[in-house]
Amino acid sequence: MKYRNRVAVVTGAGSGIGRALTIALAADGARVAASDIDAAGLAATSAACAPGSVATYHLDVADRAAVRAHAEQVRADLGPASMLFNNAGVDLMAEIESMEPADLDWLFGINFGGVVNGTTAFLPQLIEAGSADRPARLINLSSAFGLIAVPAQGAYCASKFAVRGLTETLRQEMIMNDRPVTVHCVHPGVVKTNFGKNMRTSAEDAEVARTLFDKAALTTPERTARTILRGVDRGKARILVGPDGRIAAALPRLLGVSYTTLLARGSRVTSRRRTANPPSVEERNPL
Numbered sequence: 001m002k003y004r005n006r007v008a009v010v011t012g013a014g015s016g017i018g019r020a021l022t023i024a025l026a027a028d029g030a031r032v033a034a035s036d037i038d039a040a041g042l043a044a045t046s047a048a049c050a051p052g053s054v055a056t057y058h059l060d061v062a063d064r065a066a067v068r069a070h071a072e073q074v075r076a077d078l079g080p081a082s083m084l085f086n087n088a089g090v091d092l093m094a095e096i097e098s099m100e101p102a103d104l105d106w107l108f109g110i111n112f113g114g115v116v117n118g119t120t121a122f123l124p125q126l127i128e129a130g131s132a133d134r135p136a137r138l139i140n141l142s143s144a145f146g147l148i149a150v151p152a153q154g155a156y157c158a159s160k161f162a163v164r165g166l167t168e169t170l171r172q173e174m175i176m177n178d179r180p181v182t183v184h185c186v187h188p189g190v191v192k193t194n195f196g197k198n199m200r201t202s203a204e205d206a207e208v209a210r211t212l213f214d215k216a217a218l219t220t221p222e223r224t225a226r227t228i229l230r231g232v233d234r235g236k237a238r239i240l241v242g243p244d245g246r247i248a249a250a251l252p253r254l255l256g257v258s259y260t261t262l263l264a265r266g267s268r269v270t271s272r273r274r275t276a277n278p279p280s281v282e283e284r285n286p287l
C-alpha cells in the first residue's frame with residue numbers, strides 16, 4: 001500500500017490515462033479525488049475501483065473559479081492533496097494556415113489553462129501535505145509533442161511545450177525555495193485511449209485521421225500509468241513513455257532543429273502515399 005494516507009487528485013479521470021492512474025492509485029491505498037467533464041466516464045472509472053477509494057467531481061479544468069472551488073471541496077472532503085496529476089487534455093488536428101483561432105483558444109484553455117489552474121489551486125495544499133521524508137508530488141501531462149513539433153499539431157504542440165516550460169520552472173522554484181514538493185513532466189508517445197476519437201479536426205476526412213491515430217498507438221493506458229508512477233517514485237524530472245516518447249526526446253538532441261526538416265519530408269511522403277492509396281473501408285472502420 002505505497003500510497004496509504006495519500007490524497008491524490010486526478011483530472012480527466014473519466015477515460016484513458018487518467019482512468020488508469022486512478023485505478024492504480026486507488027489499488028495502492030490512495031484516496032483519489034477523480035474529476036472530469038464526462039460524468040458517465042467518471043462513473044465507470046469509479047466503478048472499477050474499490051468502494052470508498054474514489055471521490056468523483058464534475059469539473060471543467062478550463063474554468064479557473066471552478067478549479068479553485070474544487071480544491072477547497074477536496075480539502076474539506078478528503079484533507080489536503082499530496083499528489084496532483086494535471087492530466088485532462090484534448091487534441092486538435094489542423095494545419096496552422098487553416099486553423100480556426102477559436103479552436104486554438106479552446107485547446108489552450110484546457111491543455112495549458114487547465115494545468116495552470118490545477119497547479120495554482122492545489123500548490124498550497126501540496127506544500128502543506130509534503131514533508132522532507134514524504135514529499136508531495138505534482139505531475140503534469142505534457143506529451144512527446146512537448147519535446148518535438150510535428151505537422152498539423154501546431155496548437156497541441158504549442159500547449160504541450162508550454163506545459164513543459166511551466167513544469168520545469170516550477171521544479172526549479174520548489175528546489176530553490178526548499179518546498180517539500182517534487183515536480184514531474186510526463187511525455188508519452190501515442191497511447192491507445194479515446195484521445196483520437198475526442199480530437200477536433202479540420203482535416204477533410206476526420207475518420208481517417210482518427211483511425212491513423214489509433215494505428216500509431218504503441219502503449220496502453222495501464223502501462224502508461226505504471227511508467228508514470230514508477231518515474232514519480234524514482235523522482236524523475238522527465239518521464240518518457242513508450243519507444244516513441246524516447247525517440248521524441250532523442251531527436252532534437254541528435255539533430256538540433258534540423259529534425260523539423262526530416263519530419264516535414266517524412267510527412268510529405270506519407271501524405272502522398274495516403275492520397276495514392278486511400279485507406280480501405282476496413283481501415284476506416286476497424287471495429
Ligand SMILES: NC(=O)c1ccc[n+]([C@@H]2O[C@H](COP(=O)([O-])OP(=O)(O)OC[C@H]3O[C@@H](n4cnc5c(N)ncnc54)[C@H](O)[C@@H]3O)[C@@H](O)[C@H]2O)c1
Binds near residue numbers: 013035090187
Ligand atoms: N493518448 C495519447 O496518445 C497521448 C499522448 C501524449 C499525451 N497525452 C496526454 O495525456 C492526457 C490524457 O489523455 P488520454 O490519452 O487519456 O485521452 P482521453 O481522451 O482518453 O482522456 C482525456 C479525458 O480528459 C477529459 N477532459 C477533456 N476536456 C476536459 C475539461 N475541459 N475538463 C476536464 N476534463 C476534460 C475527457 O472527458 C477525458 O475523459 C492528455 O493531457 C493528453 O494530451 C495523450
